[in-house]
Amino acid sequence: MSEHIVPKSTYYTIFVLLLVLTYTTVQVAYFDLGPFNVVAALGIAFLKASLVVLFFMHAKWAPKLQKLIMAGALFWLAIMFSFTMMDYLTRFLDVAR
Amino acid sequence: MTTAVLPREDYLNTDYSLRSWLLTTDHKRICILYLVTITLFFAIGGAFAAMIRLSLATPTGSLVSDETYNKLFTMHGIIMVFFFLVPSIPATLGNFFIPIMIGAKDVAFPKLNLASWYIFTIGGCFTLWALITGGVDTGWTFYTPFSTLSSNTNVSLAALGIFIAGFASILTGLNFMVTIHRMRAPGMTWFRMPLFLWSMYATSLIMVLGTPVLAITLLLVAAERLLHLGIFDPARGGDPVLFQHLFWFYSHPAVYIMIVPSMGVVSEIIAAFSRKRVFGYEFVAFSSLAIAVFGFLVWGHHLFVAGLSVYSAMVFSLLSYVVAIPSAVKVFNWTATLYKGSISFATPMLYAFGFIWMFTIGGLTGLFLASLGLDIHLTDTYFVVAHFHYIMVGGAIMGYMGGLHYWWPKMTGRMYPEGWAKIGALTIFLGFNLTFFPQFILGYMGMPRRYHVYPPEFQTLNVLSSAGASILGIGYLIPLVYLLWSLKYGPIAGDNPWNAKGLEWQTTSPPPKHNFEETPVVTEEAYNYGGLEESHVG
Ligand code: HEM
Ligand SMILES: [Cu+2]
Numbered sequence: 001m002s003e004h005i006v007p008k009s010t011y012y013t014i015f016v017l018l019l020v021l022t023y024t025t026v027q028v029a030y031f032d033l034g035p036f037n038v039v040a041a042l043g044i045a046f047l048k049a050s051l052v053v054l055f056f057m058h059a060k061w062a063p064k065l066q067k068l069i070m071a072g073a074l075f076w077l078a079i080m081f082s083f084t085m086m087d088y089l090t091r092f093l094d095v096a097r
Numbered sequence: 098m099t100t101a102v103l104p105r106e107d108y109l110n111t112d113y114s115l116r117s118w119l120l121t122t123d124h125k126r127i128c129i130l131y132l133v134t135i136t137l138f139f140a141i142g143g144a145f146a147a148m149i150r151l152s153l154a155t156p157t158g159s160l161v162s163d164e165t166y167n168k169l170f171t172m173h174g175i176i177m178v179f180f181f182l183v184p185s186i187p188a189t190l191g192n193f194f195i196p197i198m199i200g201a202k203d204v205a206f207p208k209l210n211l212a213s214w215y216i217f218t219i220g221g222c223f224t225l226w227a228l229i230t231g232g233v234d235t236g237w238t239f240y241t242p243f244s245t246l247s248s249n250t251n252v253s254l255a256a257l258g259i260f261i262a263g264f265a266s267i268l269t270g271l272n273f274m275v276t277i278h279r280m281r282a283p284g285m286t287w288f289r290m291p292l293f294l295w296s297m298y299a300t301s302l303i304m305v306l307g308t309p310v311l312a313i314t315l316l317l318v319a320a321e322r323l324l325h326l327g328i329f330d331p332a333r334g335g336d337p338v339l340f341q342h343l344f345w346f347y348s349h350p351a352v353y354i355m356i357v358p359s360m361g362v363v364s365e366i367i368a369a370f371s372r373k374r375v376f377g378y379e380f381v382a383f384s385s386l387a388i389a390v391f392g393f394l395v396w397g398h399h400l401f402v403a404g405l406s407v408y409s410a411m412v413f414s415l416l417s418y419v420v421a422i423p424s425a426v427k428v429f430n431w432t433a434t435l436y437k438g439s440i441s442f443a444t445p446m447l448y449a450f451g452f453i454w455m456f457t458i459g460g461l462t463g464l465f466l467a468s469l470g471l472d473i474h475l476t477d478t479y480f481v482v483a484h485f486h487y488i489m490v491g492g493a494i495m496g497y498m499g500g501l502h503y504w505w506p507k508m509t510g511r512m513y514p515e516g517w518a519k520i521g522a523l524t525i526f527l528g529f530n531l532t533f534f535p536q537f538i539l540g541y542m543g544m545p546r547r548y549h550v551y552p553p554e555f556q557t558l559n560v561l562s563s564a565g566a567s568i569l570g571i572g573y574l575i576p577l578v579y580l581l582w583s584l585k586y587g588p589i590a591g592d593n594p595w596n597a598k599g600l601e602w603q604t605t606s607p608p609p610k611h612n613f614e615e616t617p618v619v620t621e622e623a624y625n626y627g628g629l630e631e632s633h634v635g
Contacts, residue, residue, distance in 0.1 A: 076306045084342045090408035
């Protein structure tokens with residue numbers, strides 16, 4: 001078990017970044033971006049989650065097998081979303097034609 | 098075998114105190130803890146089943162009220178699926194034999210392993226509490242909007258129990274995966290592993306990837322019930338079909354959590370009792386993984402009449418056919434293994450044959466249900482009930498019983514009485530088929546599931562089914578009695594009563610606390626039966 005030592009300053013930087021992103025989410029909510037409302041909110045959320053996983057959870061310094069496992073979990077989530085959306089997006093599709 | 102004696106010190110006789118059991122981190126003792134717990138749950142679930150079949154013996158539905166009947170089949174399903182079938186083989190035989198079969202001293206995280214049992218038991222207590230204080234009536238599937246808007250039974254409490262028990266499943270899966278990755282003895286390469294380990298690995302994968310989704314789904318049901326969030330309720334912007342997507346994203350793969358371990362057991366038994374290497378070892382190994390992966394892509398076949406889009410129904414139907422391929426690969430390979438094998442009909446082998454027969458019927462009828470047109474006719478009828486009981490009872494439990502008999506001498510050091518065991522196996526086989534085969538016909542003729550009042554012309558088949566259920570019940574009591582009897586009076590088994598291959602047969606029966614006197618070194622592939630042709634088992 002080789003533990004990577006991360007300087008405290010990195011943690012603080014990430015923490016500030018997360019606060020800034022939270023603030024951004026709130027500010028963005030005041031503008032009506034039409035269909036991009038959701039895209040913006042989820043985009044920022046994804047960015048924040050990535051920071052947490054990469055730095056706080058040390059994914060950035062993890063061995064390959066662990067990275068594979070994390071990627072696998074994301075891939076499974078993608079399966080769940082995409083196959084569910086496959087239903088919702090084709091509800092009104094006329095396949096008989 | 099007459100000279101065999103019990104080893105002087107084994108995992109059972111090192112310490113007899115209750116404390117030594119409740120605080121044990123020995124994977125073998127944790128297996129026993131689980132064995133006792135799930136046997137209790139099986140008995141409770143079985144009692145509910147008995148009442149269901151008793152009620153269905155007459156068409157008038159006069160034995161219990163409608164509400165009670167709804168609760169009976171719900172509690173039967175919940176207990177059997179989440180508290181018996183899902184943990185059955187992994188938590189007992191998997192726990193006991195994964196470390197031994199790879200030549201390790203224990204699983205990777207022994208304390209976590211014990212924690213899993215406590216979590217499972219606590220979850221079980223919550224669900225039992227829900228049952229005792231009024232029960233649940235949603236069906237084991239918790240479908241919305243009934244479960245969130247209408248049912249006034251203990252839905253949240255029962256769901257909480259399943260939620261908690263789910264973590265036991267996740268932790269067990271994690272433990273097994275790490276164990277198989279990191280703890281293999283020198284020389285035990287992936288392709289020298291017995292097929293049981295491949296199947297346990299695939300099962301663990303499903304547990305780790307699927308169970309969190311079930312947990313979140315049940316949490317959302319509770320949130321909507323208690324906090325009135327609009328997740329599944331259309332009036333508040335939710336969508337009830339979303340529940341079905343989420344639920345089956347776990348629960349279709351979960352049916353493979355139940356069946357894949359049995360497939361692993363059957364591979365071991367077939368090899369040992371036909372004294373051959375399993376035909377196409379690599380194919381059987383990879384088919385387990387293929388099932389684990391492709392099993393996640395077919396859940397939509399439970400939604401064909403729920404408003405699923407026609408386009409995705411077609412995709413899910415096609416993928417459901419695809420997932421049957423790896424299952425068929427296994428069946429063909431087992432059959433090919435038997436070819437020119439030196440076959441003996443010991444009890445575990447009877448169960449393995451029973452498994453192949455009933456899994457094949459269950460799997461093939463799954464294909465009926467996966468075809469879009471036919472499913473409109475068959476869905477929500479007794480045909481579906483027969484389909485999944487052929488797989489889950491006829492398949493999964495047969496495998497479990499087979500494995501239990503095969504490894505019983507290793508686990509306890511004693512043999513069960515072979516004659517009684519054969520009678521038990523045959524009783525189960527006959528009782529099972531008599532119970533569930535008529536249900537295919539009933540369903541095909543249009544009898545819906547989950548109602549206890551039915552047209553009088555269906556009574557003959559229902560009486561046959563109920564009669565079969567009582568034979569099946571006796572069938573399960575027989576092994577319960579003689580296995581308990583054998584603990585004290587069974588003949589001493591010796592280290593390798595089947596003359597079988599595999600590391601588990603190289604240590605003493607029962608194994609010592611740390612499984613092996615010294616770490617074994619593996620030099621040959623699994624099932625190397627070449628030189629053992631002359632055996633005397635049977
Ligand atoms: C071999 C491939 C299989 C196929 C193609 C298949 C197909 C299906 C389909 C289409 C349904 C939905 C029927 C309906 O509600 O109208 C179904 C139901 C079910 N199947 Fe299978 N199945 C397969 C294997 C299995 C296995 C291995 C198990 C269990 C170990 C299983 C357990 C179930 C259960 C529990 C249900 C009913 C759930 C419920 O509504 O309560 N199936 N199957
Ligand atoms: Cu399914």
